[in-house]
Amino acid sequence: MTQEKKPEKRRTATEAAAKIGPMQKANIQGVAQAKAEGKKVAYAFIACAYDEIIRAMDIVPMWTEAYAGICGAKRDAQRFLERAGAENFSRSLCTYALCGLGFDAWREELGEMPPDAPWGGQVKPDVMLGSGQLLCDPRNKWYQAAQHYMPDVPVYDVGLPWPPYEDDYDYREVQDYYVKYIVEELKGLVQFLEKHTGSKMDWARLSELVDLTDRTWNLIWETYELRRAVPSPMGTGDAMNTMVPIVFMMATQQAYDFFKELNEELKRKIANKEGEIPDEKYRLIWGGGLPAWFALTDFNYFNSKGAVFPVETTYRVVEAIYNFDIDLSKITDPLEHIAWRWVKFWTYWYDKARKRPGSHPSVERLIQYIEDYKIDGIVMHEAFSCRSWHVGLIWQLNLLKKVYKDIPSLILESDIVDISSYNEADTRARIDAFIDTLEAVKSR
């Protein structure tokens, strides 16, 4: 077993973020408990729009990306990565997938959880719900590969496309087709789940959860918008905690209540002019890339240099429902409602991009945040094993500088899970140099 240095605990700025660790631990352990009680468990991926569906059917999600991230954060992923390597999976694959596959292979070989599995381990599922969408190709293949070790566990691969961006046409011309397609895919998912789990869809409950999700999206958006304040009361380091209720607990009252509490805490901090750090000098945006889960203390290092992150694009996978150009409350069919929300979320920045020649929705989002949150510099993280979210980051950065303005930028390089890709001294040397450039630009 690879011995990795026990991670230093990241200091949180908010009381709410400090509660996330125990909450997530309870989530993971809760899956094992639910399984023991006879509930059906589904391997699931984040941002797949099926949160309400599985919860309405009383199926318990085991978020496999979350579990790999936890192994990474606890610096206990290498043994699972090595296991996947021994199974001849390429090291250049997504390390979330490698960690999960290594874990599954080991658990199935042992017939029990691998020794000292973080937080009790990743429970064997009853079904696996793949979904790559247009976002992430490993998520189409991961669970198929996992079937090598669990041939008795069926996979449903749900396709959730959205209209691609083109600057010379209005996506609304084709949006109805996408919605119809997604609705059919979701209907197929419901049928699959009913067949393979024996659970029946509770359509009234699904409608309630759809409404709860809309309200939670609005609340999250409003809460994160509070971070515009100077000094900013909460940074991206904390947001890497508060992503838990966003992506792993959506469609639960607990997620809503968490953000209600965070909202109140941030308002209180703003009223007291209490920032993430006492002396805020540089305001940064985490402009792309998943974090290095084993190195979240780097956010504290930024803080020690006077830098804060009032905003990030990563895991901010919600918009205010009331800002969409359609009234979702009028769409009463819950599957159709989910489909429209999906399409409207992914096309949210299209109109803005079309107004600026040569721009792109992903860049417009950055520009808007840079303006709204009074940002001095942009930081991105290139995780070598994540093609999906990380291909194009440099392109985005270059386009931003071309269509908007030259803004100091820093690209960090490592991985989401594989700690062998990380060098703390080099990373911090880069951060030091970046702070120098921020200072040079500010003092010009």
Add this chain to the structure above:
Amino acid sequence: MKSQYFAGVDLGSTMTKVVIMNQAILASVIGPTGPEHRKLANKVMEQALAKAKLSFVDITYVVATGYGRINVPFADKQITEISCHARGVACLLPEARTVIDIGGQDSKGIKLKEGRAVDFVMNDKCAAGTGRFLEVTAEGLGVKLEDMGRLSLQAKNKVEIGSTCTVFAAQEVVAKLAEGVPLTDIIAGLHEAIAARIYSMVGRLKIEKEVALTGGGAKNIGLVKALEAKLGFPVLLPPEPLLTGAIGAALLGKDIVREAEEKGIPLVRRERRLTEATLFT
């Protein structure tokens, strides 16, 4: 008024550089940084002081930079190599807008505006874009590192090096030698490979003319020519490319002292005692 002297110490991964200056450079010393030498920046400083005919108490301010800047216990301030290279180049080659620094362990691109670094990129992950690549492959070929650049220019038909990893590239060149490929063609291929990687990295910045080349890589004529071919125009070279960071460090020290004097801010300085780093003992 008593003369003021400023020292810049650039503790790189391969070489330690010290510059002492007032209005001009009074002395400079370049010494090796090895596992043992790393804690001996004080010795290099002593040599520089002897050359300048000064004692350490005469030095007004000391700035340390480079990979090992934290190992310079007698420095008044540590400043990143990005800022120091930018300041050094801005002084030596004021027309430069982009700096490419090729060091023994990393390489970097720096964008300059009004003499200061406003953006940068670094490669500290992979030896293939650094001086280490040529060191390792030179050893494999049995060629002195300092001869590599000159030999590369004698190539008639440079070969393509397929391996992106330094270790595998070293094996590949030995295999090519065994195949009978002329040494000069292999060496030219190695220079082409390292230039391609550096050009690709620096391309993340919008490369603006003029481009200054610094660091040990700038002393390799083969690499200079290979990079110029990629860029499509000639680069600028400082008189001694290894000293840019140390000169920048000394100049930044001078800036700090001037600003403190102008604003009446007390200057925080360490006791003037030359000690070796204790991190390694």
